[in-house]
Amino acid sequence: MQGLGQSAEQHQLRELAAQVAREVYEPQAAAWDSDRSGLPAREVHRLAELGFLGIALPERYGGQGGSLVDALIVIEELAKVCRPAAFQVFEANVGPIRVVEHFGTAEQRARYLPRVARGEVTMAIAISEPDAGSAATDLRTAARRDGDEWVVNGTKRWISGGGHANHYLVYARLNDEAGAKGIGALIVPAATPGLTFGAPERLMGFRGIPSADLIFEGARVPAGNLVVDAGGFPKLFSVFSIERLGNATMSLAIAQAALDRTIDYVQQRQQFGRPLVEFQNVQMTVADMSIQVEAARLLIHRAAANAEAGLPVPYEVSIAKCYANEMAKRVSDLAMQLHGGNGYTEEYGIERLHRDAHGWAIAGGTPAVQRIRIASEIFGRSFNQRPAQAARP
The missing domain is CATH 1.10.540.10 (Acyl-CoA dehydrogenase/oxidase, N-terminal domain)
Structure with a gap:
């Protein structure tokens, strides 16, 4: 911004x-x-x-x-x-x-x-599961009330900070109602008996951000750890819009870094007896990279500025996230091309930017999911992605 x-x-x-x-x-x-x-x-x-x-x-x-x-x-x-x-x-x-x-x-x-x-x-969010990624309302992790405690069972996957954070906000099914109606969220400390962690994920990017499964086997937490009760799924995702703006900003930063490194590189690197910047194709490519970075920054800035009096507007957030996520992949890829063989080495840091760009395009809701959300806002209604026989109330 x-x-x-x-x-x-x-x-x-x-x-x-x-x-x-x-x-x-x-x-x-x-x-x-x-x-x-x-x-x-x-x-x-x-x-x-x-x-x-x-x-x-x-x-x-x-x-x-x-x-x-x-x-x-x-x-x-x-x-x-x-x-x-x-x-x-x-x-x-x-x-x-x-x-x-x-x-x-x-x-x-x-x-x-x-x-x-x-x-x-340090608190990480735990939504996704082995069989519930983009279809978050398919989650099966369950928390059942037992006196003054909640007893949690299930597995969470793709948890950024998993095994590293000391607290987790866990989305769980709190009753037997189908779909979003039974989902709420509660805080589970990492030291809770019955909570264990899977092996650290070996991801393409995000390598300095640990990720691991959360495995709940009769994990008990006080009743006072319930943050959002069953039926509060829409409330949870209204605040998740804030996180998505942070996600978009991560993509923006990656693209800006790739652009900055490319601007320096093409002025220093020489081919055919002159700096790369003297070639028209290089000039046009860098200009396109800059246009995309600035467009993403404006979209993010609009959504963030309009959220100052409350929560962000979902339509603006989804547009900003979708564009920024895809833009970072494109711009970091172009940076790699303009760096040539050097861009494919670890020495110049471009490959790390490109790896991380793909991670942020998945985390927090993929561009495909954002497009569905954008269409829902445009047409003023939700679209059921399930086959008719699998539709849930």
Whole structure:
């Protein structure tokens, strides 16, 4: 959102985040990607001390009271060089803690929001399952009330932060009603007996953001850990729009980084006796890359700015996410082409950007899912994707 009517304070915030990214995280990012490790605890505390983990959380809960735009500025600058660091800011400002802020009890907000801002609680979201990805309402993980506790059974998959975060907001089926009607969400600490983790996933990208299955076998949590009761699925996904804007910003950052590296490279690299930038095809390609990056930034900025008085507009969010996700794949691919053989090596960092671009195009709802959502908003009704015989109420 650079240059889009930023306030002086937001300009300073961007400069600070860029400096931290450049001086602290850029030197470590490749190593974290290579060894697939999560962000070390010391770096979580550093981000907390900088105020980045609570930048968009209310001041009364220890946050900075900033806007969604403020949070996206920090996420973008960090994500240009280090997605694991950006992801920690992402989870703390646009992730599941916002569900707690909007729909949790006063006790839950007081218990979790300040600890997230201080870096003491890291919370990941657990929606997908082995047989429930885009079709989230097919989820089977169940939580049943037993006295003063909820007993959770089931398996969650593709959980970013799985096995690394110390708390999870788990979407679960709370009663026997079909489809969305039986789904709610509750908080499950990682140390809960009956919760175990599968082997770390070996993903194409996201390598510095651990991912693992969550396996619930009679895991018991207090009744007070229920955040959204059965039938609250629409409420959950209304807040998930905030997370999708963070997702779009990750894609934007990847594309901007690919563009920036390409601009530097084509001015330095020589072929046929002159710099690459002197070739018209290179000029046109870089111009197209820039157009796409700026268009994504404007779409994200519009959705974020319009959300300041509340939750984002789903139509605007889905357009921004769909475009940004696909744009990052295209732009990082073009960057690889303009770098030639060098773009295919780890040394120049382009291949890492391209790998991560594909991950963010899947996470949080694929472009295909976003297009279905966009069509639903255009026509003012939902479209059942199931065969007639499989339709659920």
